[in-house]
Amino acid sequence: MDVQVDRTDVGSSEEKHEAVGKASDCPPTDGVVSVGGVPAQTYEAIDGTTVVIPRGKPKSGRTWKNLRTKRHSDIKKDKPLWTTWNKKMQQRAEKQSIKLFQKELKELKQKQMEEKRKRQEEHKKHKLENERKSEIVQPIRNTAKIKRMKKKQLRQIQKRDTGNIGRVVNEVK
Numbered sequence: 001m002d003v004q005v006d007r008t009d010v011g012s013s014e015e016k017h018e019a020v021g022k023a024s025d026c027p028p029t030d031g032v033v034s035v036g037g038v039p040a041q042t043y044e045a046i047d048g049t050t051v052v053i054p055r056g057k058p059k060s061g062r063t064w065k066n067l068r069t070k071r072h073s074d075i076k077k078d079k080p081l082w083t084t085w086n087k088k089m090q091q092r093a094e095k096q097s098i099k100l101f102q103k104e105l106k107e108l109k110q111k112q113m114e115e116k117r118k119r120q121e122e123h124k125k126h127k128l129e130n131e132r133k134s135e136i137v138q139p140i141r142n143t144a145k146i147k148r149m150k151k152k153q154l155r156q157i158q159k160r161d162t163g164n165i166g167r168v169v170n171e172v173k
């Protein structure tokens with residue numbers, strides 16, 4: 001924003017020179033004034049007071065945006081830090097040891113799950129054997145009885161080996 005000073009009221013040429021120097025578009029003075037984090041333009045009036053030029057409304061209408069002070073290309077970017085060969089090898093070895101540890105943990109967990117599954121199967125098998133041992137069975141020797149039975153009775157009939165020298169016998173629970 002340009003500031004113009006009316007030079008008609010200044011009398012001598014020295015005063016004109018001082019007025020022109022004070023009202024020019026120079027960068028902010030020693031006491032930097034900022035508006036919204038952005039240095040504001042200021043000038044010194046003829047009477048010696050510092051006047052802050054208010055920021056006008058942006059053309060885009062986005063008044064909440066800050067004024068850009070630097071271009072994106074001016075921002076200094078850090079170069080990636082180079083690691084030494086020894087450090088790189090140390091990181092690689094550490095990474096590999098972590099992977100090995102993870103693999104061992106996974107195998108251990110899998111082994112425990114397998115053992116648990118086997119124990120459950122054995123427990124189930126023993127439970128079934130104990131149930132069969134404790135059953136009260138009635139062997140059917142006359143097969144003609146099966147033909148005369150009703151549906152409900154037929155559903156209860158199971159073929160079992162009662163431990164009689166490998167002979168299969170029909171039983172009723």
